[in-house]
Amino acid sequence: MCMKKSIAGAVAAVSVLLFTITTHSQNTSVQYKTTIVPSYPLSLAYNKTTNLVFPYAIKSVDRGSRDVLAQKAKGVENILLVKAGRENFAETNLSVITTDGKLYSFLLNYSVNPVLLTISFAKDTAVDGRYTSQSGSNEAEMEFTAEKISREKRMLHGIKHKKFEMRLRLNGLYIKSDVLYFQLEVRNNSNLTYDVDMLRLFIRDQKKAERTASQEIELLPLYAYGDTSSVKPQSTSVVVFAFPKFTIPDKKYLLIQLMEKDGGRHLHLDVGNRMIVKAKPSE
DSSP, X not given: XXXXXXXXXXXXXXXXXXXXXXXXXXXXXXXXXXOOOOEEEEEEXXXXXXXXXXXXXXXXXXXXXXXXXXXXXXXOTTEEEEEESSTTXXXXXXXXXXXXXXXXXEEEEEOSSOSOSEEEOSTTSEETTEEOOSSSOOHHHHHXXXXXXXXXXXXXXXXXXXXXXXXXXEEEEEEETTEEEEEEEEEEOSSXXXXXXXXXXEEEESXXXXXXXXXXXXXXXXXXXXXXXEEOTTEEEEXXXXXEOOOOOTTEEEEEEEEETTSSOOEEEEEOHHHHTTOEEOO
């Protein structure tokens, strides 16, 4: 009789143990339910930069291949600059994690002419072509300062470039609240309208070397004041660009590049660090 009770007790204990394991397994499967994160298709070019704008600061970036160059925009925590490190690279991926804990996954392919060069996951990042970062800069203050600087008299000399009756000149450099303001003057002495394709700033190496991510850094403006679309015949246009404060590393220089749309009257200025550090305070 005792033997039967022992066997019955053992069977009951095993049943309870199996029930506990089954219940725990079921609860575990619910707790660790799989979620699929979709990948955004993204085309990259060798000679063009793609800008990815996120709603929060970038915490980490992982490239699937060294054929892709990626780095945060200088002075702006939520903008990632991406381009192809070589032409016709094999399909790869890019993972970006922002400070809010969100993961962004991209499937990368090569394209000579990408349809999109700026992709924003943040609301109100760009309005009427005026870019603002989430670094705390006040847009109203920048607009007031830029408008005031646009009326300032020329303070710099010698930084200009002329070509085909066009002239690009750096008239002044100002600093206020850790923001650098560039006052640029474009003079059209021809009878043809100068349609602006783009005006860009890069930090480049003084000597050519093997292409790496650190050798060309494009600076994205916080704010732009003035007509940046065209310059009428026999007229002068003054524009002001605001950037987060920066200095130029050794053996590098700042390139200001003005490109004509569907034309060949491209202009450029070379600016050294000595000029940057002499920026005039704006009251």
